[in-house]
Amino acid sequence: MLSVFLFGKYSFKKILVLLYRLCFLLDHQEIKKGKLRYSPSNDLSDYIDKIDFSLRDGFKDKFKTEEIGLWEYLHFVDLIGWNEDVKYHVKKSTPNFETVNKKTGRVNTILSIISAPLMISNFIQDIVQKTKNYGIINVKLITSTIQKFTKSRGICVLSNRDLLEYLRPYLAE
Numbered sequence: 001m002l003s004v005f006l007f008g009k010y011s012f013k014k015i016l017v018l019l020y021r022l023c024f025l026l027d028h029q030e031i032k033k034g035k036l037r038y039s040p041s042n043d044l045s046d047y048i049d050k051i052d053f054s055l056r057d058g059f060k061d062k063f064k065t066e067e068i069g070l071w072e073y074l075h076f077v078d079l080i081g082w083n084e085d086v087k088y089h090v091k092k093s094t095p096n097f098e099t100v101n102k103k104t105g106r107v108n109t110i111l112s113i114i115s116a117p118l119m120i121s122n123f124i125q126d127i128v129q130k131t132k133n134y135g136i137i138n139v140k141l142i143t144s145t146i147q148k149f150t151k152s153r154g155i156c157v158l159s160n161r162d163l164l165e166y167l168r169p170y171l172a173e
Contacts, residue, residue, distance in 0.1 A: 011055065014051055016167055020111075022081070023106065023107055027039065027040040027041070048074070077113060080113075081110050082106070084108075087105065089105055108155045118158065119156065123138075126138045
């Protein structure tokens with residue numbers, strides 16, 4: 001995922017909030033008994049289209065090439081989430097979401113996809129700010145991110161409080 005520096009902090013936050021909603025299946029619809037599909041409401045779909053349009057233009061302008069669209073990215077992350085759930089929420093070859101830790105699988109994976117760019121973005125913002133002011137760069141911002149990944153074997157999830165703070169005003173309690 002491209003950071004706040006390519007498309008602005010508001011678009012960056014909006015995309016991360018869409019991922020947060022995806023994480024907790026807020027925009028999924030049951031298409032058959034027990035079968036869910038990512039299917040945002042018409043209003044949210046229109047909003048995603050608008051974000052996608054501006055991102056594509058910004059990407060073309062900066063890199064003179066195209067990238068995958070926001071819709072494709074959201075569906076891709078959804079697939080990653082389902083893949084992780086299959087790994088962690090199966091008992092005797094049958095899906096089982098009742099007895100296992102609810103934060104494993106999809107939730108930890110997608111929250112990591114949200115949290116890591118936020119943490120890295122903080123480090124980059126610190127570099128930009130300190131470079132302008134001839135200050136000392138806070139290297140702890142990146143080392144703490146690396147340590148978080150290392151200690152948790154690839155999972156990097158910010159606390160709910162931190163996520164609320166970072167994604168304000170688009171995410172609220």
